[in-house]
Amino acid sequence: MKVFRIAACTLAMVSALAAANAAERTTFGTTGRETGHLVLFGATDLAAMQAVIEHFHGLRPDLAIDYFDGHTAEVYDAVLKEADWNGMRPDIVISSAMDLQVKLVNDGFAQPHESAETERLPDWANWRNEAFGFTFEPVVMVYNPLTLPPEDVPSTRFDLVRLLREKSDFYQGRIATYDIAQSGVGYLLATQDARQAHTFGRLIESFGRNAVRLACCTVDVLEAIEDGRVLIGYNMLGSYTRQRIAHGSSLVTVLPKDYTMVVSRIAFIHRQSANAATARAFLDYLLSRAGQEVLARExxxxxxxxxxxxxxxxEGLHKEVEGPLRPISLSPGLLAYLDRMKQERFLADWRTAMGSNRVGAD
Known part of the structure; x- marks a missing residue:
């Protein structure tokens, strides 16, 4: 199997959330005669998806598979504006920005698929047999025990608010979270916090008062925590933290005891898929016990x-968490904060509270 990576340039376009930059393309080539092709647009790091793609490719070595890895807003833009990356359009679209995926499906960009594998999904992870959740990822707080005083480790959002109030001088510029104006999944998590937590107003007020650092993605925050620029990351995707810990990082995750949100990466088959039969086969593999075993173990x-x-x-996450788990449900309710006026108002309030202290800034 041949695997190589090249840069794929996007059109210069701007969405309500972020400007599209570039997606990285990885090709899983055939060693013999090519009998099919599959194109995946994903807002998920290649490192997280590579094992399951390779296992599927092992079952179908006659297929060439192209995986394009972009940010959530870039993937949304490309689909919404029917743009191609390197002359290719997606057969399957994957993203952790559940609300943006629901909007694309609601706007008619998906085609339905029903199978034994889709029927096994919990109701909240299957919307209209068009959008399918295939992961169960906690949203966590992250810290480095080498730099954070042990008595300051927060176990709830209330703890974090109190910490920033009582030790404001120490934590100035040393807390980080998503820049929700640039990150689709960051915007999703902030709006879900606003719906679920009566602490949200106090939390963002504390963030603004303490010059929270903002980042486009979890990886940037985790790197800043590892090198000591940041002490606590808020609303980080637990899957990326898990990956770094598996590779020897000293990072520690906190599953908040007041509630732990759970996001699911959403996949759908594009309505204009040029390889619909292959796309259905890949989606079923992704949802199957065999494919899910690869996700969990590799x-x-x-x-x-x-x-x-x-x-x-x-099942393992349910045993690990001490407080309630709150999976974000695939439903039309996710569209509420994508209403243009509501979105603009939410972002304006966020910017007013946060300022513009980027991760990495001096």
Whole structure:
């Protein structure tokens, strides 16, 4: 199997959330005669998806598979504006920005798919047999025990607010979270916090008062925590933290005891897929016990399959958490904060509170 990576340039376009930059292309080539092709647009790091793609490719070595890895807003833009990357359009679209995926499906960009694998999903992870959740990932706080005083480790959002109030001087510029104006999944998590937590107003007020640092993605925050620029990361995707810990990082995750949100990466088959039969086969593999086993054991992602147990599974996460788990449900309710006026108002309030202190800035 030949695997190589090249840069794929996007059109210069701007969405309500972020400007598109570039997606990175990885090709899983055939060693013999090519009989098919599959194109995946994903807002998920290659490192998280590579194992499951390679396992599927092992079953179908006659296929050439192209995986384009972009940010959530870039993937949304490309689909919405029917742009191609390197002359290719997607057969399957994957993203952790659940609300943006629901909007694309609601706007008619998906085609339905029903199978034994889709029927096994919990109701909240299957919307209209068009959008399918295939992971079960906690949203966590992250810290480095080498730099954070042990008595300051927060176990709830209330703890974090109190910490920033009582030790404001020490934590100035040393807390980080998503820049929700640039990150689709960051915007999703902030709006879900606003709906679920009566602490949200005090939390963002504390963030603004303490010059919180903002980042486009979890990886940037985790690197800043590892090198000591940041002490606590808020609303980080637990899958990326899990990956770094598996590779020897000293990072520690906190599953908030007041509630731990759970996001699911959403996949759908594009309505204009040029390889619909192959796309259906890949989607079923992604949802199957075999594919989910690969996600749980060979990637940093958390499997959603109900029959799997142990680390990296929904069952394992239920055993690990001390407070309630709150999976974000695939439903029309996710569209509420994508209403243009509501979105602009939410972002304006956020910017007013946060300022513009980027991760990495002096």
């Amino acid at each position: 990637s940093s992602l958390y499997a959603i399959h109900p029959d799997l147990t142990g680390p990296g599974t929904a």
